[in-house]
Amino acid sequence: MSVLCPPTTYLPPIAKIASFSVTQLLDALTYLQSLYHPEVRGSRRKRVQVPVSNEEKNSHLRHEDDSELQAIRSDAFERSYSIRWLTTLIAQLEVWQDLSHSEEVLLDDLGTPEPTLAYTEILVQQAASLLAICAGVAAAGMITRNFVFGSIDGQRRVEAQLTDIPLDNDDYGSVGAQTWGGACVLAEMIVEDPERFGLGSFSHGPESRRLNVLELGAGTGLVSLAVMKLLDSLPFFNHREVHVVATDFHPSVLANLRSNVDANVSTHNQITSTHSITTHFLDWSSFSTTPRPDCLSYPFDVVLGADIIYEAQHAVWIRDCLKGLVRRPSDSTVSPAAFHLVIPLRPTHAFESNTVESVFLKACDVDPNGDADLVILSKEYITCDAYGDYTRGQGLDEDVEYVYYKIGWFNARL
Template identity: 75%
Template sequence: MTVICPPTIYLPPIAKIASFSAAQLLDALTYLRSLYQPEVRGSRRKHVRAPEVRETRKFHLRHEFDSEVHVIRSDAFERSYAMRWLTALIVQLEIWQELLHSGDMSLHNVVKPEPTFAHTEALFTQAASLIAICAGFAATGTITRNFTFGSIDGQRRVAAQLTEIPLDNNDYGSVGAQTWGGSCVLAEMIVEDPEQFGLDLSFGDAESRRFNVLELGAGTGLVSLVVAKLLHILPSFDNREVSVVATDFYPSVLANLGSNISVNFPPTSDVIPSTHSITTHFLDWSSFSTTASPRPSSLSYPFDVVFGADIIYEPEHAVWIKDCLKQLLRRRSERTLSPAAFHLVIPLRPTHTFESSTVESVFLKACDVDPNGDADLVILSKESITCDAHGDYTRGRDLGEDVEYTYYKIGWPTLSEKEVRTSYYALRSVRDP
């Protein structure tokens, strides 16, 4: 059985901090960070394999675990105790540092092995950081995360800082104010292999040279932020106009999304060139394709690449998203050799099995579509991804589970051989008149 311990039980007693080893103190600090600044669960890819049926019992354990952690994390007394413990640790570390610098190791009340003294600076840094995190959590309930993604060859790195705001218990949609594993997985894959996701010059309008990117259900904005920064460092986009539009439905989520964009792209900085932009916009999937009102300028042009991570959790979502894509995803034409695409990553949750299955009922596989029929959005490819659950650190925890995702590439059917030849020569005439 999984046992969740609050800080008052898990942490070494304040009065006896000096008697604990560096390893034990680091263990306590790791525990506090996992509680008040947890890693995003299911964001670390392990390997690719076909999905399997997960045991219902494991999910129940996972649900119980999450509930207990939420109760402890929200407990003001436990958080206050954690801050007092951290303060006491810092005081003790300062004493050890003074002894280390003075070289006076003969005091009778100090019995510490040498390795502990050697780790005082690292312990001090972590403890000070955690006090700031706990204080911020106490004041606003927010969590700040720093992400870094890199290419496999190590030549490319993209970093982003995100703030997550508390969930609104009266508004289920406010889950978008949290960063979910699917967005981490998608962002990592994009940085590793941009061309796989259409981030190259064979996409877009060859005449205007504008490249348009859209994210549906952007939440905290991780994918949009990473894409915007990535396009800035890719040489092929140096002199090209680029627009990244991050959309969501919920006001609180949109406000936090805008704040995250401002932090990563300060107005007075040169993080991205003047020809590149990243903006936010409200988007209601359920009515976008049927509303009679004029579309906002940021959603009035076709998009070359559309992203979505962990955005299917209601039966109607896949249908609404398809309706939106029909209006927003650039259609194949003589001016683009490579078709635009929608890249979707969804987790395989036991609680949302039916909702996930709607993707393949709404979007047919390319092989099941009549090539001579009317063009419709289809599933071009499908891939299964497995991640370590991680992100949780408790004594006695052994859930033994992974987090599984499915990555879909969705777009218009592939051009026939004749159409490809026609488009190729038409595109060459545009680029080389």
């Protein structure tokens, strides 16, 4: 595994920035990107492997679980130095830009190679973006990321910008304040193949029926927002009423969830569109014993959950919620309602993960003479690169494995 260096030792010296090549400067910016604006761990599903050069590998540091990286990231002096370095770089780039546009100055007089001038605008944009991150939300322990998902045929593109906030005083219940890889995986799968999640076939149903979508443990809201924006982009949903409800429990998580939804969906669109998205508090443990709010008083066609099983009781509580929330089968149901769950197989939470299959039976194990019950209709393993392709060969090339469950109503007598 590569030794991580603090910005004070890794970055080109501030006084000598002007003498470094565009490659070296881009490498330095990429390094700062990996420190202060990292990608979500375990969010890249394994596909066809693309060869990556050793130079690219060595320029990326993405081991988010490494305590040394966390120490560097939280070091106020190192962050302050990075801000000064970026400020100096931007100032130097602006000088090069001004001189390059001057008719009285020859290129050779600038003392910098032509390729650097050609890439000046790119360098300025990357440096300015990182400066905003280091001096702004990241300095307060917050990270804002842009997520982009596309359909397999390239015809659809869904974008969302989400902010992660720090855990609430190390309260484990506030883990939803961060965007986890399972949410990225589920959102990507939905955008790639809506039909698989009952969204495509629903479009062929009665025009009068509203599509109701619910997310349990929505966290930062990535999955709910991806669904909302996906349906906005599908022509056959233009005149179909759609309602998405994103729920969570912890106060700080719910506040951040609402903020992310507001940032991605304007009030104007909510009023003029037939599509709407709301956020709401939901306590799984007391769902069956407390009055339901209006937004949870009707049956849902699609229920979603990403990385929401991390305590032994969660699967039982979720099952009890689903029995009152998932639309039951009927002759009028165009696409059978289902709960789509993606959970990581963490060695530290193996028991909790296994509770899913002890609480929800497989269809083949259900009593054919019994009443309708929620069962596991299908199960699929998904493998992701833990830190992305760039860390191959650096000792960081372990994988993250997920299980995708489709859970729905089953009655052998139907």
